[in-house]
Amino acid sequence: MALVQNEQRYRVLIELGIALSAERNHNRLMEKILQGAKGLSHADGGTLYLVTEAKDALQFEIMLNDTLNIAMGGTTGKQIPFPPLSLRDDDGTPNHSNVSSHCALTGTTITIADAYNIDSFDFSGTKAFDVQTGYRSKSFLTVPLKNYEGEPIGVLQLINARDSDNQVIAFGDDIVPLIEALASQAAVALDNQRLIEAQQTLFKSFISVIAGSIDAKSPYTGGHCHRVPAVTLMLARAACDATDGPFADFSLTEDEWYELEIAAGLHDCGKVITPEYIVDKATKLETIYNRxxxxxxxxxxxxxxxxxxxxxxxxxxxxxxxxxxxxxxxxxxxxxxxxxxxxxxxxxxxxxxxxxxxxxxxxxxxxxxxxxxxxxxxxxxxxxxxxxxxxxxxxxxxxxxxxxxxxxPHEPPVDVARYEAEGFKIRPLETLYDLGEIYNLCISRGTLTAEDRFKINDHIVQTVLMLKALPFPRTLARVPEWAASHHEKMDGTGYPCGLTRDQMSLPARMMAIADIFEALTAADRPYKKPKTLSDSLKIMSSMARDHHIDPDLWRLFLSSGVWKRYADEYLRSEQVDAVDIAALLG
Incomplete structure (x- = not known):
């Protein structure tokens, strides 16, 4: 019988280890650790603590108690009302009076048969809790969670082990090694999750720095690289929330949301090579200065x-x-x-x-x-x-x-074969720039020559080449396509590849709408006044009719109120005027 029971326990331990290693969500991971430990030891309750970032306290992550029907923290949505357990007293002395803090400080497992019959730890708080609730806290098993460096990163505490008759018993010597093994697997899973989150946070911060530096190059496009992702994510959320119509089945996983956020943040990374005097060219004779x-x-x-x-x-x-x-x-x-x-x-x-x-x-x-x-x-x-x-x-x-x-001239010469190999429809002109005075003054519209225009448009080519050169993991494999297609049009007249609607992914089409809407409403461009909200929506409605942007996504943009949420947060008050959405949708 004992052999069968041990076999079952090992099987449960293995299954828990597999489940913990596969879990990506922090709150669900915390729950699986505590629920798994409770089930393995037949404990009535338990608490999982994590060492704070400052390493000065234990933060309550999740509390469970079957008898008292308590479930707080984790995915419950209920906040744990207790303050963190300090690892040191006010004078800096290590706090060894509390069993959980002692476990974290020493990295040792503590087994207590009856908290009421022990003097080495202070259980006054536990006893007060019992008086208040009518509960009887008796047996405790407190186990450290150690990372790969052997440093405690948390504490798993179980309370009141129960036998087959549901009577409270001490945690047996046979169960302690299993809980320690589970705690070890849990620590590895938690540490891996933290490392992944830290890498994602670092990568997102790096992208934010790149976007900020691009915006900082020119006071006339400041904020563009941050505002386009905002519109894109708003529109993606609206598509995910749709319950009928063409987007009723659209959804994004947690990984895909991260992928979209990365793609949106990098959508203009190629602008790092675009000279600001081209972007800022406010007069025809302007180069570094106005000639x-x-x-x-x-x-x-x-x-x-x-x-x-x-x-x-x-x-x-x-x-x-x-x-x-x-x-x-x-x-x-x-x-x-x-x-x-x-x-x-x-x-x-x-x-x-x-x-x-x-x-x-x-x-x-x-x-x-x-x-x-x-x-x-x-x-x-x-x-x-x-x-x-x-x-x-x-x-x-x-x-x-x-x-x-x-x-x-181009120095070094442009590799035109690379443009052809990547399927780019735009091609470099004969010269890099033409500063001819008559040539520039005779520009028929605006201030840009054909060479200037190509240099600006070439930022999307450079975006593609830069992103394709990065060894993105499988979960970010679509970043180059999503990021680099926002100048394509549904009818195939866009650039750099002349893609049609059917050749573009939905996130890429979302970003195309976001990029245009931000550009129309931007108040920091040297060559135009910021357009009002109603004018911008009218222009883009016309673009939807002409199949320059996705008409289904545009209807969602209007009907879901994405335009209104963006306007409330980012537009100047004088830009926000009355909008007849019914007329635009009709």
Missing amino acids: IHEVRMRFEVCKRDAVIACLEGLLAGSEDPETLTRRRDETLARLDDDFAFVAECNVGGEFMAPEKIERLKKIAVQTWTRTLDDQMGLSINELRRRPAEPSAPPVVESLLADKPWHRI
């Missing part, structure tokens, strides 16, 4: 030359003074007007008409005289791009020009 100042000085030189020519003519008496003065005034007025026009073109806008481009090119061919060597004070890279002066100054030059050295 309109150079152009202005050329006009100033032309104006001074006009005044000097007039004065020299007056001194020489070669022409009528009135003619000279009139010519000077006309030239100054024309130069003022021409520069005002160039400055206006530099600001950019919605559309630059062909006649404006023609006028700009006519202004460009006007000349000025440079008297200083334009290769003095240049960097090595600039000198490599610029040929030697064909003749010594003075040199007559155009007011505006597109010069060969304005075209900045």
Whole structure:
């Protein structure tokens, strides 16, 4: 009979060990440890403590008592009202008077047959509890939980072992090794869980640092890398909560939630290679600085030359003074007007008409005289791009020009084959940048050249390449796809791969909506005013009709109130206006 009983106990111990090693949820793990120990020892109750992070106390994690019908902590949702057990007295002396603290301090197992007949520990609190509840606390088994370094990380305490007649007995010598073995397995499971949680926390913090550094690069996109994940997770939660419609069966496991959070946090990690002066390019001639100042000085030189020519003519008496003065005034007025026009073109806008481009090119061919060597004070890279002066100054030059050295080559050359191998539809242009003055001033919309636009769009290519280079574990294998598809469109006209709706996962489509909604409502962009909530929703409703974003997800975005929750938390008060959701859904 004893042999059969021992075999059953070992089988239970093995099954408990397997269950503990597989459990990922902290509260469920705590319950399995205590429930398993109670069942194995036939104890009436028990408590599981964990050493606090400061290692100065034992924190109550879960309490169970069958007779008193007590279940607190763990997954019960009921808070344990007792304060932590201090491991040291106020003067710093180790607290060996309490059996649980003594167990944690010494790392030894303590077996007590009757708490009322022992003087080595203070059971006054236990006795007071008994008086209050009518219970009789008698036998105790207190076992340390030690991690792989042999350091106690918790204490498992069982109370009132019972025999087959339900009578309270002492914990037998045969059961103590089994509970110690269970405590050892529990400590390993708990320590592993803590290590995994610590790694996840560290990884999430690292991603947050990356996102923060990307946002910090530019005051105009600050917060984008943190706000997009917020919208994405709100929309994912709405899909999980849906009870009917296309998302009734959608759900995310705990691992998938973590995977989505990681993907959303890394969705723009490729922007670390995007120069901030491209992202922040507020005028057409802007690079590291606004080159309109150079152009202005050329006009100033032309104006001074006009005044000097007039004065020299007056001194020489070669022409009528009135003619000279009139010519000077006309030239100054024309130069003022021409520069005002160039400055206006530099600001950019919605559309630059062909006649404006023609006028700009006519202004460009006007000349000025440079008297200083334009290769003095240049960097090595600039000198490599610029040929030697064909003749010594003075040199007559155009007011505006597109010069060969304005075209900045790719260094090193771009590996186009890599773009093809990854299925990217976008391709690098012939040059990295084109700083030509006429070329930039003739930009028809906005302030970005084709090269600038590619450099910005290329951030998603770099995101893909960076994420694919990381050895993600199986549970995070979809991070590259989820993170790098937020510029794709349902009709296949997006980038970088031109994916269609059927080729994109649901989380990727969620992130596409989140990225657009955040961009439309962002109040920190240099090139536009923040749009109101109603305008943003109208624009995106039109995008849904045109199959640029997922129409089903967009309806969920509207009907579930994700837009409202986001607006309440992130938008300025002046952006939040009246929204007719019924009209948008209709």
